[in-house]
Amino acid sequence: MRMLQIHSDGFSYEAKRKALKNAEEVKEKSYNTEDSCLVNFIAAETTDAKNVNAAIKATSEMIANAADEVKEKNIIVYPWVHLTESPSKPSVALKLLKGVEKDLKERGFKVVRVPFGWYKAFRLHCKGHPLAERSKVLDISKEIAKTADVDVTEGEDLTALVAEEKSTSEFFIMDPSGKMTPVKEFKYAKHKELELYVNYETAKDRTAQEPPPHIELMRQLxxxxxxPxxxxxxxxxxxRGLTLKKAVEERVTAEMVDYGAHVVQTPLxxxxxxxxxxxxxxxxxxxxxVVxxxxxDYFARFSACFGxxxxISQALVTYKQLPLKLFEIAPSYRREQSGELAGMRRPRAFTMPDIHEIVADVEMAKTAVNNQLVFVTKLMNELEVTYEVSFRxxxxxxxxxxxxxxxxxxxVGKPVMLxxxxxxxxxFIFKGEWNVVDEQKKAACLGTIQIDVENGERFNIxxxxAEGKEQHPLILHTSPSGSIERILYGVLEQAYKDLKTGKxxxxxxxMTPVQVRLVPVNESFIDYCVSLGKSLDKAGIRxxxxxxxxxLGKKIRSAEKLWIPYICVVGEKEKESGKLAVRRRELKDQVVMSEKELVKEINNxxxxxxxxxxxxxxxxxxxPIFSREV
RNA sequence: GCCUCGGUGGCUUAGGGGUUAUAGCGUCUGCUUCGUAAGCAGGAUGUCGCGGGUUCGAAUCCCGCCCGGGGCUCCA
Structure with missing residues (x-):
């Protein structure tokens, strides 16, 4: 449904002649008022046919809200097909318009509905205040997902949402020996974070007062x-952040190339x-x-799946090439509801490393899961965060x-939620998730491995x-590390947890943007620092x-505030001895080492x-200072 | 999307219907040339988120919008 709303001083129309054979029969062919009124030009669209009742409800709601805002009691409902490029059938449009009329009358508005299917002359006079001209679009597919009184009998319209409601689940903890315990009976004494994760997933306890700590950290650093x-x-x-982002992207890409992936890029x-x-x-x-x-109209991808x-559906693939792996660093978009957004935990735009592994059958899929497990575990460990694993x-x-x-x-080697x-x-029939639990006791999924039994056929892949026949494969959807944004969220929340426990x-x-900061005691040692930097460049150290x-004190403070792991003070002593005075963040110490030793330590x-x-x-x-303090 | 709380120089922040809006950090200038987390002095920087309304007068009160936090919902 598309609608143009004009708040008008006075309104009149005159029905001239029928534009449609099945135009409505009318008694009054004209109408005239000098009173102020809200005129709604409405076009029903093909999508509205899916659920006319929901469309009626939503449309009259929009009109009522708009009328309340401008304190208007007189409503004109005007059929105006030209607002849309995909009009519904006339019967649907008429049903919509009549329904809207009825609904608004029940709400206590004075409603005039202009005849449907006629060529008409009309007159109005826009009041010209800020709310006097507005347009509205209703996406009924959203309403279908929400509304209960929908007929979902047409298989195509069955949404995941509706299906999930029907589905029943049981939750267990499985330990590495294969023993299964219902989540409520498991002893969590040694697995506090697993308990938090399970609580989050099952009890849905989600209260938090403070904003997530990573938000302040991501700006300060x-x-x-x-x-805006x-x-x-x-x-x-x-x-600085982009350096980190690229470092992570390159790391994951390298691992995927080692795994045998074909690296691609597909449209947004x-x-x-x-x-x-x-x-x-x-x-x-x-x-x-929507673009x-x-x-x-096009949609921005929400994962690399489509591309x-x-x-691959248009490529020639033989069984000899299976398992076949496609990998992409995929900038992706999901238009989450505004209230769901939370810093780097839930953005609308994110960067998803996404690999799809195409396999012949369930056996090959199981082997692939075991192979993928190796790199997911490796990458998760490299993030230096604690994480909890679950399988659905x-x-x-x-x-x-x-x-x-x-x-x-x-x-996996530790108890997981099942x-x-x-x-x-x-x-999917099988989905593994690698989750981090944050300071607010909320969980977010990073790495994931899924066995997809549906899309091979759907996309005609x-x-x-071996017999020369075409077969549909199974597909593993995997994000080896989760999105770069989630990774940053994970490492910053981990840092905050460390901070709170005195680490x-x-x-x-x-991945840290700057690994070493050279701090000359005064400007006369800048040149020497530049020459030291040349060998750091060669060693690939940032x-x-x-x-x-x-x-000097202020410069040290500045470097510490950015969590720079190696701070080297450079003065007369260092220039003479050829050594460096290195302040190591991780060990909280100060040591004298040669540049060679420093390079070796970092490279190792x-x-x-x-x-x-x-x-x-x-x-x-x-x-320039973008958002850091000093 | 709904509910709720918030938005004051680049950052953190005081104030709150009535003269030129408070302070710290940062920034700039000068002095200082310094050995491991804040040297000294001075200067500049504000459409008080945006738009409208109420009022003699609005950063302050009201309405709408934008942005952010939290809750619901959601997380392919």
Missing amino acids: ELVDYE GSDAGNFRWPP IYDYQHPSLKSYLQRFPSRQY RSGDK QFLL ILRSFFDENKEFVEGVVAK ELFDERYAY TYVD VPHLPLW YEIDDRQQT KTSFAPKQRLLLPKMISLQ
Whole structure:
């Protein structure tokens, strides 16, 4: 439904002649008032046909709200098909308009409905105040997901939401030996965070007074910040944060290349009308950004699935190439409800490392899960956060593959939460989640492994089997690390937990934007620092030089506030001895070491990560302050 | 999206229907040239989130909007 609302001084119309054969029969062909009124030009759209009653309810609600805002009691309901490019059938439109008329009258408004299906002359006079001209759009697919009195008998409209309500689940803890205990009976004494995680997932205890601590930290460390000039939940990354972001992206990409992935890049926006996408989208409530181009609507992707599925569905794949892996660092968009947004835990725009592994059958899928487990565990450990693991499994799959699940849990090596659900509510039959629990006792999922039994067929993805026949594969959806934003959320919340327990908060050395800061005692040693920096450059170590004219104490403080792990004071002693006075954050000590030793120490600790350059000038005097304190 | 709380120089913040809006940090200038978490002095920086209303007068009260936090919901 699309609607144009004009708050008018006076209104009149005159029905001239029928525009449709089945135009409404009317007694009064004209109407005239000089009273003020709210004129609503309304176009019913094809989507409204899915649930006319919900459309009526929502439309009259919009009109009533608008009328209340401008303190208007007189309502004109005017059929105006030209507002939309996809009008509904006339019968639907008439039903909508009549329903709106009835509903508004019941609400106590004085309503005049202008005849449907006629060519009409009309006159109005817009009042011209700020609320006098407005347009409204109703997306009825959203309402269908919400409203109870919907007929969901047409299979295509069955949403995941509705299916999930029907599905029943049981929750267990499975320990590495395979022993299963209902979550309420498990002894959590040695597994406090698992208890918090289970509480969050089952009891849904979600009260918090304070804002999540990572939000203040991400700004103080100048990693990422809100962008008031964008949509809510879209963030900007100043160079320090971008350095970290790229370091993580490169790290995950390297691991995926080692795993044998084909690295690709696919478009950000997709056609609503594409047949495969259409049926995929209909499984879910609409949470997409819409992009209008020309006269068509596109949606911004909410994961890399579409692009990769479309790419591989048009590729020639043989069984010899399976398992086949496609990987992408996928900037993605989900238009979460405004009240759901929370810093880096839940943004609307995020960067998702996403791998899809195409396998022939369940056996190959199980092998793939075991292989993927290795890198997910490795990457999660590299984040230096504590995490809890859970598996959500279709009960029939679990019953048939109990040994496999036990093997997986044994590999995880600690008790995990197990959810068994009776009815499949999404595309997966098996889903592993690696979650962090934050200071607010809320959980968020980072890494995930899912076995998808639906989309191979939906996207017509095929491979040629040994007999030369085309087969639909199963697909594993996996984010090895979770989104970069969630990772940052995880490491900052972990740092805050450390801070509260008396430990030194830190970012993992391999991803921290600046690994070394050289601090000359006065400006006469800046040149020497520059020459020291040349060998750090060669070693691929990220550093900067505090060339500001400030006291040493202040420069140290400045570096500490940014959690820089190695702070090197450079003065006469260092220049003469060729050694460095190094203040190590992790060990809270001060040691004298040669530059070579320092490089060796850092390289040993970060050997697994690709070298990422620092994405800003090294001289601090040249760096503007984006959001850090000093 | 609904409910709720908030928005005062770049940051943190005082104040609150009535003269030129408070302070600290940062920034700039000068002095200081310093050895491991804040050297000294002086200067500049505010459409008090935006728009409308009430009022002789609004940062302050009212309404709408934007942005953020929390709750509900949601998390493909």
